[in-house]
Amino acid sequence: MSLPSGVRPASTADGGWVGDFGRALRAEWTKLRTAGDMGRLLLLAVALTVAVGCGTAKAVKCPDVGCGQDVVRLALTGVTVGQAVIAVFAVLAVSGEYGTGMIRTTLAAVPNRTTVLTAKAAILTTVVLASGTAAVLASLLAGRYILPGNGFTEAHDYASLSLAEGPTLRAAVGSVLYLVLIALLGLGVATAVREAATAIGIVLGLLYLFPVVTRVVNDPEWQRHLQQISPMTAGLSIQATIHLDELPIGPWAGLGVLAVWAAAALLVGGLLLHRRDA
Amino acid sequence: MTATLTPHPSPPATRRAEWGGFLRTLHAEWTKFRTVRGWVLAMAGALLSTIVVGLLGTAAPAPGGRGADSASYPRGPGGEAVNDSFYFVHKTLTGDGTLTVPLRSLTGMADTGTTGKTVQSTQPWAKAGIIVKESLTQGSPYAAVMATGGHGVRMQYDYTRDAAGPSGMPSEESPRWLRLVRAGDSLTGFASTDGSHWTEVGHTKLPGLARTVQAGLFATSPEAKQDTAAGTGFNPAVATGTFDRPVLSGGWSEGAWRGTQVGGDAGTSGSYSNALKGGFAQTDGGGFTVTGAGDIAPVVGGPVMGVGFSVENFLVGTFAGLIVVIAVGTVFITGEYRRGLLRTTMAATPLRGRVLGAKALVAGGGAFAIGLVAAAITLPIGERSARGRGFLVFPVTSATEVRVMVGTGLLWAAAAVLALGVGALLRRSGTAVALVIASIVLPFLLAASGVLPPSVSEWLLRVTPAAGFAIQQTLPQYAQVLSVYEPSTGYYPLPPWAGLAVLCGYAALAFGLAVVRLRGRDV
Amino acid sequence: MSDESAKATIEVIGLRKRFGPRLALDGMTFAVRPGRVTGFVGPNGAGKSTTMRVILGLDAAEEGRALVGGVPYRTLRRPLRHLGALLDASAFQPSRTARNHLLWLAYSQGVSPRRVDEVIEQAGLGTAARRKAGGFSLGMRQRLGIAAALLGDPPVVMLDEPFNGLDPDGIMWMRGFLAELARQGRAVLVSSHLMSELEDTADHLVVIGRGRVVADTSVSELLAEASGGRVALRTSAPPLATRVLHGAGATVLATGPDTVEVTGLPDEEIVALLARNGVPFSQVSAHRATLEEAYMELTRDAVEYRGIPAGEAAR
Incomplete structure (x- = not known):
């Protein structure tokens, strides 16, 4: 390595790391804001999440014999679809730069790789937090209006959806965080592999393959372990509000599993970004 | 020298020249494809991941420490997997003969799922009646006339065949007389409500039926299907037939009636419990009550299949490979946009439809070959390994197996062409890959998860590209076997080739739009 | 000499880098000084772009150091205020307008958005700045790259093949522009694989071949030498x-x-x-040799006599 890592800049009058980070943040935000179809992608994510949530809520009926449906989870089914768009969004935020060569401009402007990646992660987190909250709230609201019409009434022991209830609030907040973590997973993978198609293939593969494989695994123990490490199945256990003891993994622990996946992806991406010629 | 002066074929070019032009374009595209190392490696990766995921996914150790190769489904005369478990009160019949018996009642008991509690409940396909069966060996040819819990009197034979007779349940007030006539290899079933007026229920020939057969009374019942809050469950159930004294004519043995649980246990679709056991008792008037569990029917998928694999289970890696194939198919065209290579391509071959056609053929052909090879490698290895660990493997005919292998290749080919078309339309690899993966895999996942009601799941697998996975389905569906025939248990709403046709339709649509769009757009 | 190197704004010392079996940089050493345009010439594949990428910290060299104002680029806090660079004129996302591209860059350096409009004027982008950059001609892309390089008002400007794709008017403009930058006291490093492009532009030349410096000399000296x-x-x-x-x-x-x-x-x-x-x-x-001839002579030497250390070849 030609660059001794110990060398600090001659002048610190520029305002320290916080100042650097602030500027990088602002730059990343401008980049994201002006990238054209990024806003459309986020809108699509919200729309798809709500639409699929509505569709599911409309389709599932609770017959008089009773049903074991978790209404909160039902209303939030759209997250399984919306996450794909969020993943694309996160991947494009990085691979778009690699595809055009702009990453070199970015790294020339902000040579500290950690700062770049952290700033990107922070912006993505903020943006997905906002759109995810909108999507989740709209889904719950739609469920609140649609589900009672399908038999999910007090007569069948279903209260109307309300964030005032602990488990519902947990599912709502958790679903938003789930989307954020999916975005960070996408960011990490895209930083590591650079190419959009590959990155999206990997992210969607990670998300979708586990549940597909779990279906055919015949051994209950194996099945449970697979569900415990699957980023999607484990992560979405945060949406459960009933029969918690039957889940392969608890709600927060499940979200933690996804967080570990995202952190691992970011770590690998960050290391490669450091090591690799741009 | 003169040869070089030969004028170009003037337009309209001959068919042959066009064909030659297409071959050149095809050759060019093939060269483009195979010289990008990443793509070749990716295709190899698709092959490998399909095999590895498929084998790992089905690698679980067999439950209950079952010995290697100890388990296999009994096979019916047609080679199909069958359940052949029932309580049989039988005598030997040599040559021709007739058995007539009034059936006083058919009742059932079922476990409720809570420990040891049973309720009176007759399953729709609980059976009690008379049967002529070549031997006590499972899977041997038979013909039977029976009353059922919910489908009236039936004549069934050789496991898959089912003919309806008079409807209604037998009772003390109105018993059902059942009669089975054997003449050589021909068997005819009759039913009557008074013992004097007979209706023919069905007639069949069982070619090669042994001269000496076992015949008598039987009762059997598949498990009770219960829709509970947690989903569909199956609980142990038995059926009891109460018969009056049987009337015999022909070459019957003189010995006493003997009771046998055919198959030793109740098979995959039935089960006994501590409270529900099989057996028979002779009543005062020479009649019998026979109680049994199990079924005499083909094995189908769903919970009644038992702990086993169907052929398509080994191909679960198809999803992994498919994702790779989709990515490669997309980048095959979007890569040209990004690097401006498309301008060179179009300069070399100004016919844009031809370029796209050649690309589709290369991507689709490559995907087909890899998919076919992946399936052809995975299936035999997976089957052998699962059998070796003591799993049941649902048997299929060679023709079905070939259909699944070729179908997997075609599935990949269609997905690759779809990816190519969408890639050409969107020109953005990331969005295109996500769209195609999501449109093929997501509906499948949503439908298979069991969250959605079956009607919605089936609708999803009819109209989305995920319909194509139907080509891999080998599990059969029979009206006379109660199971969960839903996407969540591996049943597609469309027949195999129709499902694949839906996916191909999407691919053709995307490809067509891409050609139109590419022609009309500056590159 | 020591006096001059203290003022050096880009210093490249003994860079060595391999791409697989190929030695891309083989002890590359030179310095760029303020107030003049330094031409950085060599045949295709001689290592010009790689050197520039190492200077920018985009690529890592296996040996040697590249310093900007005495420190490695990657330790700079607001690097565009120290060194403005144009490497690849198309290194932007096509869906973004030119102005927005400059805007995010400005924010990353804490440069005020007003400066963005200044450099847009300076680079002659004008009203095109509000169009999507993806539709730009090569010349406009070069101008956008120049604008980005000037954004931080840096004392050092580094341009990789800025003449590529320019029409004669554009070439004239670029020459005047580079001279103006040097006149303002900036250090300007301009790479090219065609000596003729630099003949009327560069004051000083660093000629490289096969990853090392073949000549580090003023234009007049080089001409005299070549005329013999x-x-x-x-x-x-x-x-x-x-x-x-x-x-x-x-x-x-x-x-x-x-x-x-x-x-x-x-x-x-x-x-x-x-x-x-x-x-x-x-x-x-x-007989007055052209710079082109001198260059051909030098680079041919570089190819034929690879064994000669750079120090002997350079004067």
């Missing part, structure tokens, strides 16, 4: 002229039936000698 004091003489009496000039210590080479090439005497002395001895002649002209 040769004088072409046209005379109706070549044997006589040869005898006279030879007697005065010059080397004479017949180059045609009535032309000879004289080395070792300045042209005015040749004229005086010939006149004094009554040798008829119709034309005496000092």
Whole structure:
């Protein structure tokens, strides 16, 4: 390595790391804001999440014999679809730069790789937090209006959806965080592999393959372990509000599993970004 | 020298020249494809991941420490997997003969799922009646006339065949007389409500039926299907037939009636419990009550299949490979946009439809070959390994197996062409890959998860590209076997080739739009 | 020398880098000084872009150091205020407008958005700045790249092949622009694989071949060196002229039936000698080598005599 890592800049009058980070943040935000179809992608994510949530809520009926449906989870089914768009969004935020060569401009402007990646992660987190909250709230609201019409009434022991209830609030907040973590997973993978198609293939593969494989695994123990490490199945256990003891993994622990996946992806991406010629 | 002066074929070019032009374009595209190392490696990766995921996914150790190769489904005369478990009160019949018996009642008991509690409940396909069966060996040819819990009197034979007779349940007030006539290899079933007026229920020939057969009374019942809050469950159930004294004519043995649980246990679709056991008792008037569990029917998928694999289970890696194939198919065209290579391509071959056609053929052909090879490698290895660990493997005919292998290749080919078309339309690899993966895999996942009601799941697998996975389905569906025939248990709403046709339709649509769009757009 | 290197704004010291089996940089060493345009020339694949990427911290060298204002680029906090660079004119996302591209860059350096409009004017982007950059011609892309390089008002500007794709007007503009930057006291490093592009632009030249410096010299020195004091003489009496000039210590080479090439005497002395001895002649002209010739000579050497250390080749 030609660059001794110990060398600090001659002048610190520029305002320290916080100042650097602030500027990088602002730059990343401008980049994201002006990238054209990024806003459309986020809108699509919200729309798809709500639409699929509505569709599911409309389709599932609770017959008089009773049903074991978790209404909160039902209303939030759209997250399984919306996450794909969020993943694309996160991947494009990085691979778009690699595809055009702009990453070199970015790294020339902000040579500290950690700062770049952290700033990107922070912006993505903020943006997905906002759109995810909108999507989740709209889904719950739609469920609140649609589900009672399908038999999910007090007569069948279903209260109307309300964030005032602990488990519902947990599912709502958790679903938003789930989307954020999916975005960070996408960011990490895209930083590591650079190419959009590959990155999206990997992210969607990670998300979708586990549940597909779990279906055919015949051994209950194996099945449970697979569900415990699957980023999607484990992560979405945060949406459960009933029969918690039957889940392969608890709600927060499940979200933690996804967080570990995202952190691992970011770590690998960050290391490669450091090591690799741009 | 003169040869070089030969004028170009003037337009309209001959068919042959066009064909030659297409071959050149095809050759060019093939060269483009195979010289990008990443793509070749990716295709190899698709092959490998399909095999590895498929084998790992089905690698679980067999439950209950079952010995290697100890388990296999009994096979019916047609080679199909069958359940052949029932309580049989039988005598030997040599040559021709007739058995007539009034059936006083058919009742059932079922476990409720809570420990040891049973309720009176007759399953729709609980059976009690008379049967002529070549031997006590499972899977041997038979013909039977029976009353059922919910489908009236039936004549069934050789496991898959089912003919309806008079409807209604037998009772003390109105018993059902059942009669089975054997003449050589021909068997005819009759039913009557008074013992004097007979209706023919069905007639069949069982070619090669042994001269000496076992015949008598039987009762059997598949498990009770219960829709509970947690989903569909199956609980142990038995059926009891109460018969009056049987009337015999022909070459019957003189010995006493003997009771046998055919198959030793109740098979995959039935089960006994501590409270529900099989057996028979002779009543005062020479009649019998026979109680049994199990079924005499083909094995189908769903919970009644038992702990086993169907052929398509080994191909679960198809999803992994498919994702790779989709990515490669997309980048095959979007890569040209990004690097401006498309301008060179179009300069070399100004016919844009031809370029796209050649690309589709290369991507689709490559995907087909890899998919076919992946399936052809995975299936035999997976089957052998699962059998070796003591799993049941649902048997299929060679023709079905070939259909699944070729179908997997075609599935990949269609997905690759779809990816190519969408890639050409969107020109953005990331969005295109996500769209195609999501449109093929997501509906499948949503439908298979069991969250959605079956009607919605089936609708999803009819109209989305995920319909194509139907080509891999080998599990059969029979009206006379109660199971969960839903996407969540591996049943597609469309027949195999129709499902694949839906996916191909999407691919053709995307490809067509891409050609139109590419022609009309500056590159 | 030590005095000058203290003022150096880009220092490249002994860079070495491999791409697989190929040695891309092989002890690359040079310095760029303020107030002049330094041309960075060499054949394709000589290592120009790689060197620039190492300077920017985009690529890591296996050995050696690249310093900007005395420190490695990657330790700079607001690097665009120290060094503005144009590497790849198309290194932006096509869906973004030129102005927005500059805007995010400005934010990353804490540069005010007002400066964005200034550099848009300076680079001559004008109203095009509000269009999507993806639709730009190569010339407009170069201008956008220049604007980005100027954003932080840096004392050092580094441009990789800025003449590529420019029309004659654009080339004229670029030359004036580079000269102006140097006149403002900035250090300007401009790479090119065509010496002719730099002939009227560069004050100083760093010529490289096969990953090392072949010559680090001023343009006039290089020309003098390449011309080698040769004088072409046209005379109706070549044997006589040869005898006279030879007697005065010059080397004479017949180059045609009535032309000879004289080395070792300045042209005015040749004229005086010939006149004094009554040798008829119709034309005496000092041979002036073009920069292109000098460059061809140098880079051919670099290819043929790879073993010579850079220090000996450079003057």
